[in-house]
Amino acid sequence: MGQTIAEKILAAHCDRETVRPGEFINARVDLVLASELSGIVALREFERFANARIFDPRKVVFVFDHFTPNKDIDSAEIVRECREFALRTGIRYYDVGRVGIQHVLLPEQGLVSPGDIVAGADSHTCTYGALGAFGTGVGSTDAAAAMALGEIWLKVPPSTKIIFRGRLRPWVSGKDLALYAIGRIGVDGARYQALEFAGEVIEGLDMAGRLTMANMAIEAGAKTGLIAPDATTTEFVRRAGGRTDRLFTSDPDADYAAVYEWDVSDLEPQVAAPFLPENTQDAAGMGDIDIHQVVIGMCTNGNLADLRQAAHVLKGRKTHPRVRTIIIPGSQAVYLAAVREGLVETFIEAECVVSTPTCGPCLGGHMGVLASGERCVSTSNRNFRGRMGHIQSEVYLASPAVAAASAISGHISSPTELGIAESDDWGVAALSGAGEVAHG
Amino acid sequence: MAKPLGRLQGRAWKFGDHIDTDAIIPARHCNTADPARLAEHCMEDADPSFAGRVAPGDIVVAGINFGCGSSREVAPIALQASGVAGVVAVSFARIFFRNAINLGLPIFECPAAATAIADGDTVAIEPASGVIHDLTTGATYQAEPFPEFLLQLMALGGLHSYVQARLAAHE
Structure with missing residues (x-):
């Protein structure tokens, strides 16, 4: 039995040949991410650990993007505490003037590469699936644990594949495909699952369209939204300064919880x-x-x-x-x-x-x-x-x-x-x- | 650190499907991580009267996909701080599920109970066995059992104790 992209990435991060849906694993993480809103809870939790050190400061990033430039005094206090924590621990952080919205910024900065596991205390961390990375949203305590251990606990998700066939009409974009998919399968249609987007329509999408689609995977309840890395991916990642040595694709005989195949040639915005x-x-x-x-x-x-x-x-x-x-x-x-x-x-x-x-x-x-x-x-x-x-x-x-x-x-x-x-x-x-x- | 969770008992607060974390704690109140301040606005956009009326030990009962949307851990924190002892739902969104397990907020996936229990019923839950009693109607339900890994995590008292044990083992 073959494996899906999700299973291959997870297996590679827990020193296993294969993993199966439903198994609990401790997976090494390549990047831990938090905003100021999730970071404040994470850092306070982290500081409650006795004798904890950041497992690798280069692999933890705080992005102050939610309420910045500070919208009020409470927000300013939160950002200040996060900034001081970042300076004290040496983790990477992005503040006003350098900051972007996490899921646009990190791919652009080359901080996410295909094959990575990104544990982000932000639900739209699933965006990185567009690069063939297992990005998944977690909570702040999860982020604190990952900051200390360099690992997170994960249940290996079953995968669902949506194959988009045909040729898109004018003004139909990755956003329309994502909305259409969520409309078809529902907001919990891929709950607990790795949602894989495939087919010639996806292969023809630029990175922006792919990032949009993966971003919306959580809106179908998914753990991550994955697109197999190809030449479009590697060109983007190389330009951003990321790595392209871990390109996982699903095996033809991989097992899926569900496979949908839709012709979207008539789809309207x-x-x-x-x-x-x-x-x-x-x-x-x-x-x-x-x-x-x-x-x-x-x-x-x-x-x-x-x-x-x-x-x-x-x-x-x-x-x-x-x-x-x-x-x-x-x-x-x-x-x-x-x-x-x-x-x-x-x-x-x-x-x-x-x-x-x-x-x-x-x-x-x-x-x-x-x-x-x-x-x-x-x-x-x-x-x-x-x-x-x-x-x-x-x-x-x-x-x-x-x-x-x-x-x-x-x-x-x-x-x-x-x-x-x-x-x-x-x-x-x-x-x-x-x-x-x-x-x- | 870890203590076995005793019987939970309280009033049921019934909610519908797809209660998102914005409804549990709206982002406009997320400019603080102080549990007491968060509790003041818990469930505000689903039932504005909830925060003022919920009592310690009460149980939230909801439909499908409870806790969908934002990963904000302040959602289960707000529920805990407002006195909610546990949540029974038809199903949970996955990040909320993780957060609840990690924080030690007892959650129970039980479509039969979540559907049948009425708002205001008195509910008692045996966390270890997952048996749910509706004391108002006399009905009894069995929640989905937790996988072994999660039982161990919960027995330790949540993710914090688990990490602390791992860090100690590394020394």
Whole structure:
């Protein structure tokens, strides 16, 4: 019996030839990750251990991305304590000016490589599956334990594979594929499982699209979302300065809990309506839903290719007078590239604001909190009740293209409905990486 | 350090499916890690009256996928700090499941109990055996047993004690 990518990575991290779903293992970790919100709980837990040392300071990273630049005094105190811990222990940390949103920043900085296990005290750590790494969200006590031991306990997950066949229509992106998949299998459709994305559609996706898909795996309940590394992956990883010596792919005779095979040639841009990511429908035809805010970027769609997509829609147009449009690049490098390419100029001329990288609005933290009765189209990953602010506000999840088109029309729209064509130029540019940001 | 968990007994607080960690503790209150402050807002977006009415020993009873969404460990911390003695659900999201085990918050996967127990019922649970009694109706249920590895982890008192034991063994 062959093995899946997930099983191969886990076996390689506990000195085993093979592992089987359901087994409990202690796996070595290549990277332990926390934000300031999870880091504060993790470091206090770590400091309760008698005689603990960080197992390898190069393999622990704190990224202060949630409520930064500090939104209030409490947040400032949390970041200060995390920063002091990082300075005291010598772990890597990213603070304002260097910080990006974790799941855009770490791949870009070459801190995640194919074949790695990343234990992140952030649920969207599953994003690194796009690189063929086993990234998985854990809690703060898990992170503290991993910081001390260099290991985490894991139950080997069964794998579910989704094979995407066909050729994508204009304006259909990795985000639409992810939303469609969650709509089909449900928000707990891959609970406790490794979710593998495969097929010629995935092979044709650029890294930005793949990162978006893996990012959303948790929204189907998955432990990680994996894509087999290929030439697109290795080119991206090499440029970022990562390693490409552990490229695991699933064996043809690997065992899956479920295999879905979908032809997505007719798929239209998708929107997930409140209050679950599984409430998906076609963006076209939702037209009478007035919106008040649009957020483009975040960890789900904060790469340069995502911003290019939004800019292509917004170029030469103005956002609707009722709509506040907030653009959030995923990292400083993405931001700088967006400035140099003129994307930021396009956004400002369209009357959007462009923010420093932060998770802020996605979780109703800061930089775009919603009032009661307000609706937002967001390229983030969650539309739970009250997620972006008031309990009586609503979030609709969509791609950067749909979010940008909605910002222009003032209601949920696909670019095609507004008569905006997806140019070949944009397509070519977007296919050349998660953003050709300057590495080094 | 490790002590066998005694019988849990309290009022059932019934919730629906897919109760996410934003509902358990909204991010707007996550600018602190102080359990007492977190407890003031526990379950605020699912039932605003919960934090003011929950009593020590009470049991949360929920539907499928309890604790989905954010990995925030302050969610089980808030539940513990507000006095919740245990959670019974049809199913748990995996990160919440890990966090609860790691922290020593007793959780029980039991679709029959989670479906049948009504809000306000008095519930008693034998953690070691996973037997759940609805004292209001007289019904008894059996929760899914924990795998051996997790039983050992829980017997040690959670992940903290486990790590401490491992660190001591390395010295």
